[in-house]
Amino acid sequence: MKHKETAVIIKQEALSDGIFSLWLETEAATLAKPGQFLSLYPKNAARLLPRPISICETDKINGKSAIRLVYRVVGGGTAEFSTFKPGETIDFLGPLGNGFPENARRALLIGGGIGIPPMLMLAKSRAAREQSSREDTLIVTGYRDNNTFLLSELSRYGTVYGAAEQLCADLFTDRALRNELLFIPIRSARQTESFPLDGASDREKTGAVPFTEGTVLDAIKAFELSADVIYACGPKPMLKAVKDFALEKGIPAWLSLEERMACGVGVCLGCVCETAEPDPHSLVTNKRVCREGPVFAAEEVIL
Amino acid sequence: MNLSVNIAGVTLKNPVITASGTFGSGEEYAEYQDLNGLGAVTTKGVSLTPWMGNKTPRVTEVYGGMLNAIGLQNPGIDTFITRDLPFLSQYDTRVIVNVCGKTTEEYLAVVERLSDTAADLLEINVSCPNVKEGAIAFGQNRDALFAITKEIKKKARQPIIMKLSPNVTNIAEMAKACEAAGADAISLINTITAMKIDIYKRSFVLANKTGGLSGPAIKPVAVRMVYECAQAVKLPIIGMGGIATAEDALEFIMAGASAVAVGMIHFHDPNRATQIVQDLIQYMNTYHVEDINELTGCVR
Ligand SMILES: Cc1cc2nc3c(=O)[nH]c(=O)nc-3n(C[C@H](O)[C@H](O)[C@H](O)COP(=O)(O)OP(=O)(O)OC[C@H]3O[C@@H](n4cnc5c(N)ncnc54)[C@H](O)[C@@H]3O)c2cc1C
Ligand SMILES: Cc1cc2nc3c(=O)[nH]c(=O)nc-3n(C[C@H](O)[C@H](O)[C@H](O)COP(=O)(O)O)c2cc1C
Ligand code: FES
Numbered sequence: 167m168k169h170k171e172t173a174v175i176i177k178q179e180a181l182s183d184g185i186f187s188l189w190l191e192t193e194a195a196t197l198a199k200p201g202q203f204l205s206l207y208p209k210n211a212a213r214l215l216p217r218p219i220s221i222c223e224t225d226k227i228n229g230k231s232a233i234r235l236v237y238r239v240v241g242g243g244t245a246e247f248s249t250f251k252p253g254e255t256i257d258f259l260g261p262l263g264n265g266f267p268e269n270a271r272r273a274l275l276i277g278g279g280i281g282i283p284p285m286l287m288l289a290k291s292r293a294a295r296e297q298s299s300r301e302d303t304l305i306v307t308g309y310r311d312n313n314t315f316l317l318s319e320l321s322r323y324g325t326v327y328g329a330a331e332q333l334c335a336d337l338f339t340d341r342a343l344r345n346e347l348l349f350i351p352i353r354s355a356r357q358t359e360s361f362p363l364d365g366a367s368d369r370e371k372t373g374a375v376p377f378t379e380g381t382v383l384d385a386i387k388a389f390e391l392s393a394d395v396i397y398a399c400g401p402k403p404m405l406k407a408v409k410d411f412a413l414e415k416g417i418p419a420w421l422s423l424e425e426r427m428a429c430g431v432g433v434c435l436g437c438v439c440e441t442a443e444p445d446p447h448s449l450v451t452n453k454r455v456c457r458e459g460p461v462f463a464a465e466e467v468i469l
Numbered sequence: 470m471n472l473s474v475n476i477a478g479v480t481l482k483n484p485v486i487t488a489s490g491t492f493g494s495g496e497e498y499a500e501y502q503d504l505n506g507l508g509a510v511t512t513k514g515v516s517l518t519p520w521m522g523n524k525t526p527r528v529t530e531v532y533g534g535m536l537n538a539i540g541l542q543n544p545g546i547d548t549f550i551t552r553d554l555p556f557l558s559q560y561d562t563r564v565i566v567n568v569c570g571k572t573t574e575e576y577l578a579v580v581e582r583l584s585d586t587a588a589d590l591l592e593i594n595v596s597c598p599n600v601k602e603g604a605i606a607f608g609q610n611r612d613a614l615f616a617i618t619k620e621i622k623k624k625a626r627q628p629i630i631m632k633l634s635p636n637v638t639n640i641a642e643m644a645k646a647c648e649a650a651g652a653d654a655i656s657l658i659n660t661i662t663a664m665k666i667d668i669y670k671r672s673f674v675l676a677n678k679t680g681g682l683s684g685p686a687i688k689p690v691a692v693r694m695v696y697e698c699a700q701a702v703k704l705p706i707i708g709m710g711g712i713a714t715a716e717d718a719l720e721f722i723m724a725g726a727s728a729v730a731v732g733m734i735h736f737h738d739p740n741r742a743t744q745i746v747q748d749l750i751q752y753m754n755t756y757h758v759e760d761i762n763e764l765t766g767c768v769r
Contacts, residue, residue, distance in 0.1 A: 167500065167501060167502070167503070167740075168500045168501050168739075169501060169739070169740055170738055170739065170740070207737070211533075212532045212533045213530060214530065214533070214534065214535065214684060214685075214733070214734070214736065214737040215528075215530045215535060215736055215737070216736070216737075259739070425525055425526075426525065426526040426527065426528050426529060427528070428528040428535055428537065428733070428736045429491075429497075429735070429736045429739075430736075431497045431498070431500075431501075431739065432493065432497045433491065433492060433493040433497045433498060433735070433736075434490070434491065434528065434537065434539065434736065435513075435522060435527070435539050435542045436525075436527045436528035436537060436539060437525070437527075437528075438522070438525060438527070438542070439525070447544065448519055448520075448522075448542050448543055448544045449519045449544045449545065449548055450519050450520070450521045450522070450542060450544075451521075452521065452522065452542060457497075
């Protein structure tokens with residue numbers, strides 16, 4: 167029987183303004199696939215519903231299986247999580263959902279805002295496969311502003327590009343990155359010509375993450391990125407734009423969707439998204455994001 | 470020790486049931502609890518044809534509970550009978566099928582389709598606040614409730630449980646109408662119509678604007694309503710609304726319920742109904758209760 171699990175908190179740190187990284191010790195780590203999520207229970211008894219959070223990474227820490235979550239504080243539940251200290255426990259369900267299908271050689275991973283964390287696990291999983299090299303994993307990260315996070319870690323497993331809607335190169339907050347990497351900020355996609363990139367070889371030497379002002383789509387266009395498959399997670403307008411781009415270019419794309427959830431396991435029908443074909447559960451056109459998803463083929467969903 | 474209860478001639482091995490819409494057709498939570506340990510499983514509402522349900526957001530949390538406006542999304546009676554009912558029939562538990570419709574004819578058609586199936590009891594949902602037509606309209610008017618109960622009773626092969634809405638001025642009057650029309654049992658409460666506003670977006674949180682409130686937040690209201698109905702009618706009562714523990718279940722039983730249904734708390738703990746059965750047994754041991762039925766309506 168499955169049950170509500172209890173994990174011990176190993177460590178928690180702030181990565182950036184309001185963005186936290188939480189490591190949990192749990193055997194569930196051994197089951198987790200990229201694109202799946204955990205549903206975490208707040209301790210406050212008035213907050214009864216679990217909070218879905220994507221699995222950012224799994225690893226062994228001191229010989230024990232562990233899951234890492236990276237989340238943004240947006241309300242009472244996540245605010246509570248951010249106060250949890252090592253040694254305290256947290257209850258959760260999971261891993262839940264289907265996850266990303268992995269097979270293609272050259273992949274473009276697109277993460278927007280708090281949709282970036284699951285891309286780390288996907289990139290790491292790809293790097294662990296023999297046939298794919300770091301160059302075959304292109305990662306585009308989209309941020310609101312200079313509050314970046316996870317850039318240096320993503321750079322270990324793939325070639326990373328950045329986009330920020332409001333950009334000021336001196337103000338990047340990803341502390342690890344500031345120490346390890348050099349930026350080649352591109353002020354705006356439209357100005358790419360005046361800030362030429364010297365190509366991948368040069369980048370490897372410096373380890374720089376080139377940034378463009380604008381959205382992830384602006385970055386894809388500015389850096390002329392292409393691949394055999396696209397994986398994306400982020401806000402709905404971004405997913406819409408990625409879907410259109412993928413259809414236009416004829417690249418198969420997998421989108422990870424977000425919807426308000428109650429049960430997290432497929433019971434309540436709260437979290438549905440509109441689909442092109444009838445769903446297997448209710449025979450209408452409403453798939454459950456928590457069960458049939460959160461990852462869907464781009465042409466499968468109506469955004 | 471006796472834990473079994475009788476609802477309209479159907480014996481349940483214990484008084485703990487799952488509440489409609491909070492347990493699907495059992496499949497998902499069967500991975501988390503042994504359905505054989507439950508008195509009965511009540512299914513999600515089933516209509517004549519597949520229903521789309523409402524736009525999202527359909528659910529949101531509120532203090533001590535949640536709002537839902539699912540709008541009765543379901544695959545329709547045909548798929549329910551060929552796929553979902555056989556799944557539940559594998560288990561040694563009773564099956565209560567929750568029936569919904571937009572017109573009297575639709576309710577009757579579903580009830581008739583269920584007549585030669587493994588369904589043990591039918592729960593008639595005349596109290597869903599989240600669909601525009603039918604449903605709650607039947608449950609908020611005494612005469613309409615009487616009429617539909619009478620019609621369904623004529624056609625139903627299984628005993629019928631009328632599920633009452635709390636969104637009425639006098640719930641005991643509704644219970645009396647069901648009894649007069651020949652209902653075999655009543656269940657209550659369905660969700661309480663409610664609303665949540667997003668003050669940053671200055672809009673409604675739910676796409677449907679309103680939703681049904683459920684969870685511990687509604688329990689005191691539900692206990693009071695079960696008590697009022699128990700005083701007004703002789704029908705067996707299935708009590709529900711915010712039950713989270715065996716202590717909560719006992720409040721409903723003492724107020725007059727023969728059985729109880731455990732609902733949205735499953736979203737907080739997918740094993741909760743089974744846990745409540747175990748905790749009830751412990752209570753009976755500790756307080757030397759020989760028969761759970763002794764407690765039904767013991768508070769007057
Ligand atoms: C599949 C999936 C994966 C996610 N992965 C991540 C992640 O890796 N990192 C991260 O920071 N966030 C993630 N989210 C969003 C995260 O679930 C919400 O930010 C979180 O639930 C907010 O809880 P709260 O109590 O702080 O906010 P409140 O607004 O107080 O929450 C109230 C209720 O609304 C729900 N809710 C609020 N915002 C959202 C939202 N955006 N999506 C779904 N439910 C919401 C809550 O779960 C809760 O039930 C994910 C959502 C989904 C559906
Ligand atoms: C998500 C959800 C879906 C529901 N769907 C139905 C339904 O299909 N038919 C019905 O009669 N009641 C439905 N209900 C109402 C419950 O069966 C129950 O009456 C109510 O939630 C009160 O109990 P609770 O507080 O324990 O959840 C639903 C409740 C929830 C939370
Ligand atoms: S959250 Fe309940 S079905 Fe997805």
